[in-house]
Amino acid sequence: MMLYQALFRAVFSKMDPERAHHLGFGAIRATAAIPGAAPALRSVLGPRDPALAVKALGLEFPGPFGLAAGFDKNAVGIDGLAALGFAFVEVGTVTGRPQPGNEAPRLFRLTQDRCLINRMGFNNDGADAVADRLARRAEKLRGRRRPDPVIVGVNIGKTKLVPEQEAIADYVHSATALAPYADYLTVNVSSPNTPGLRNLQAVEVLRPLLLAVREAANQAVPDRHVPLLVKIAPDLADEDVTAVADLAVEIGLDGIIATNTTISREGLATPRPEVEARGAGGLSGPVLRPRALEVLRALRTRVGPEMTLIGVGGITTAADAQEFLDAGATLLQGYTGFIYQGPFWARRIHRGLSRGRGRGRGRGLGHEHGHGHGVDQGHQGRGGNDGRGDSTSGASQ
Template identity: 70%
Template sequence: MSLYDALYRRVLVRIEAERAHRLAFGLIRTAARVPVARAAVAAAFAPPHPELAVTAFGLRMPGPFGLAAGFDKNAVGIDGLALLGFDHVEIGTVTGRPQPGNPRPRLFRLVRDRALLNRMGFNNDGSAAVAVRLARRGRRRGGPVVGVNIGKTKAVPEAEAVADYVTSAERLARYADYLVVNVSSPNTPGLRDLQATDRLRPLLTAVREAADRTVTGRRVPLLVKIAPDLADEDIDAVADLAVELGLDGIIATNTTISRAGLTTSPEAVAALGAGGVSGAPLRARSLAVLSRLYRRVGDRVTLVGVGGIETADDAWARILAGATLVQGYSGFIYAGPAWVRTLHRGLAQRLAASPYTTLADAVGAHAGRTPA
């Protein structure tokens, strides 16, 4: 058992999950503000692995592994998280208006499953406040690639959803290395309905236009994040739409509303109430969705694999299935600050033992025939 395992099992697990997150994130942010601590943390947790460098959406990254949206909702700890080795950091989800999210408690550990259940409800400071924060930080040369994930304000009627996303895009696109349209959280009523292609097409088109007229010196890559609970034909429809619109990427997947396969008792899970499950139970379905997407789009759309990634084997399997980038969140909670270092080392070992020279060569190698 590692030091972090002992700390987690004996101390952190006894602290309410959202409060534990706040305390741990506070330590990460503090380390980033102290020069001596910053250098020590980076040396300990983020040794370079130049052989893992990748290019995605035209962006060069030191490796393929990033922190998924949801951990840093308000762009307050980007540089501290980079000290822990994350190759990119996706902030958000950010909404057009500030909102408190759902009532607490709203974040729960399913320890036996190495999973989380959340119904946070897009709690965030709103896109205007986050834009000010990102402007103050600036887009830093040599810093981590920063993705900005945007979603719908709960109080905004569905008929005004497109305008709400556009507002956030106009405020945030200039500070984003890439922009993500989140239509897949289960915790905002009606949000997943936007994944239907007849509603998704005008939404993505409007956000693309907003980013283009706001940022004229470069093209901001645009991605969409989808749910693991889509039917196969709906996954195909989103894939075809992404190709049609020239979308830069698809993130597969968000959390699931399914409770299948959990070892935690059904009664205990039911007592926690509604929410999306992330972590190890999502691994197989997220991989299946990713594989299906790659067989549909090939290398025409960049894919990001997320959901149930804990180990280097998990990340390697996503790359072989078609992911150029991989992301995690729940694994960070259970594995601690050395997680990314361990994963990078394992990926470097798997690449060295493989027939592939670079990670780009390995992308989609096990996915089957790429469609014409």
């Protein structure tokens, strides 16, 4: 931790944030490419406490804490990221068509607050290219005696150039291409960086979108239930959070991810002129945590105890993670803390949760969530698609 902080201050903090991301991610990928390195690292850094295992979405997660979408947009570093101790990795956001995203600079640090502002704009290779990449990874796994231990979620969003009235077809294209390689799908309607995207959170628009994506996933993968979640914004009014929760229950959605980045700039210690100079974009980091927890508690109260809720937004420490679990989260995700805390961050979160349980704090994690909707209790995740056979662990901006 201290070594990374020194490196961050001396090197990374002086770099353009997007360049620093590419260099750091490149190092992770290069390490994972060394034969045997990823499994060896995962055996040391991955969650090892059986008490932290979570059964949700018809899958068995080795721990509750995963990597949020936005870090690996194109599914190029899944194994390296999982090797660092994340219990699952959500790739994307992937759009129906390839797109470059917004003009740089588009990623900014607020170091005093340990926050980020991004207006990346869903830069990615497109659904077809990412599906091909996931298919090649799956093919490599077929010959392994040991099935793939990495649970992979795929986050899909709207192509910027696609008009709102054609958004459903765009999402359906992505779902059709990517569902065969996903342990779960997330419909992202909450990034502030695609014009009009957040309008899709209105339930009268969201209902047909989610139903269409559900049908597309069913048709693409007829022999397996691919869990479907929706990711919502922290900026939704309380009544809109309630409306999304009611819709999720009504249509049998598998889960909700709460929350995405915020357009608010409240609560920052960074001087306002410095914040304003960064311009528009989604804010992430510790300042988001209070609202993310509010939304999470409201959702849990509304949807009941069974639906899977993934809590994300401002988690930095194991104490933060436990607070989200106590607020009703089934699983957790983080991203910004990874930038500021370094490569062993996920390991520290899981170890801290284990120590807290050993001292009698925190609720148990071995319960099951999200097994409705006709999902077999013995669901194995992507079973016929990546050669994992009888594995029970399953494989955004």
